[in-house]
Amino acid sequence: MILFDHVSKTYPKATRPALDDVNLEVSRGEFVFVVGSSGSGKSTLLRLAIREERATAGRVLVAGRDLSELPDRKVPHLRREIGTVFQDFRLLPNKTVFQNVAFALQVIGKSRTIIRQTVPETLRTVGLEGKERRFPHQLSGGEQQRVAIARAIVNKPSILLADEPTGNLDPATSREIVKLLDRVNRTGTTVVMATHDHEIVNEFRKRVVELDRGHLVRDQAEGVYGDTASAIPIIAGLVSEQLEAELQAKLAVPGRDAPQADSTRRLRLRRPGRRRPGSDGPDTRETTVLSYAASRASGEGRD
């Protein structure tokens, strides 16, 4: 559904890349939390997925399209398959709840009949029945975010990208919003949510992808926020070709604790020589991940 293949993004005049050789695959119907501190590259990841930005290097594939080769005139068609939600809701203040949601359909040329039918359904889905005629300023933050989600899903996109959708909300409301996103996910929509909300990530136990200064440092099924101990290994740029071959051989030994199918899918081995800019030696986290991977492969440190 979404594939980042050795993707780097450097903004003009930036001193370091916002994303540096990121590999990530998100399958259809998955729910993924993208975590990391401010400036780690979460938003850039999402912006690349909707072709708001172009990758400096590597390939981004979304909904079967290679975005580096997608002509500008076809970008709107891509975006019709992706819903987007933001921290600041981005509602139109002079339009009612109904009009805000209908707007998304009007501007892509949907008929009035479809709008009259789809919008109330979607508002029911997000729990805003009876508030169709309210204006954004008459709603709470949580309700405004529900309107934004309704607008994002009204055209039934296959992917929903949410960039810190709970950033402006209190914990209880945040939980409700993520529950709503979870419900959307259960209907088959792939959801990628960038967040740095520890409680939410820890509570919902979804797949967690962690970015740190543009590097993908963790990809964990049913993960928690900031936990590296149980991470699926991401061997990042410090493995010699020989060691890589040895590791692959050990991983293939029968009777060993082979990584689960889900884990092998995400295992990425990188060629040596790519180091994080400004670092002389291996990053602590990367060393940890590497030694963990090696010990796991040789059968040590098993439970």
Added chain:
Amino acid sequence: MRVTYLLADIANGLRRNASMAVSVVLVTMISMYLLGLGLLAQRQVDTMKDYWYDRVNVSIFLCVEGSQYASCGGKATTQAQRDQIRAQLEQLRPPVKEVFYESQAEAFKRFKEQFKNSPLGEQATERAFADSYRVSLADAGKYDVVVSTFQGAPGVGRVQDQRQLLDRFFSFMNAVSWGAIALSGLMVLCAILLMATTIRQTAFSRRRETGIMRLVGASNATIQLPFVMETVVASLVGAGLALGLLWATVKYGVTGYLSRALLDTAFIGTTDVVTVGPWLVGGVAGLAVLTSWFTLRRYLRV
């Protein structure tokens, strides 16, 4: 995008941005009015040329008693000389088309008639005029033939091509009309800059709306069309008003007043406004579309 939605969006945009829309209307109106006046002045010159070139003659002024011209020798032209000149003129057909004789008294009378509202008419005396042959030419360009035949001939004081006099007047009219066109060029530049500024300001004030449109997958045309159409509508209203003003100017100023005051001159009419109209309207529409397109490329991310 559905047409009803587009129309509603354009009306909404114009209402929200009324002051800027009015300024675009007014500036377009003034620039198009000036341009229209310039173009109509050109047509007036052409009309007058057609009218006058059919009527102007080469005038062969004869000598009067005390004439200063060398060929006159201070004496009036004799009847024999007159007959000789007449005969020579007859031989020159073509290019000579018609010849008629205007006596000193007739010339004086015509002058008094033409300048009845001027002090010149009162001060003139009959002695200042001369008998003349008025020669109209089948081909106005053959003026040289007449001049070379009669200039300095016995009994001929002076040969004058009236067309030269008229040409001076027409050059003046031309200069005035080009001045109006140049001025309108400046106003058109103002209109372009104003349209660009308006679009830029509108694009900024609607950046949230256009941002959402982009995110939900609206096509570039859908995002840009309301901006272009708002500018086109405002400019066309301006051009329409300018045409109305031009029509009123010609109808009441030229047809209603000038052509009644100056009976012996041909003037343009409201049909000329109808002829100029489509060019003005088409030009304005084209200008608005081009300006919007260039401005949006720069200031509206799609």
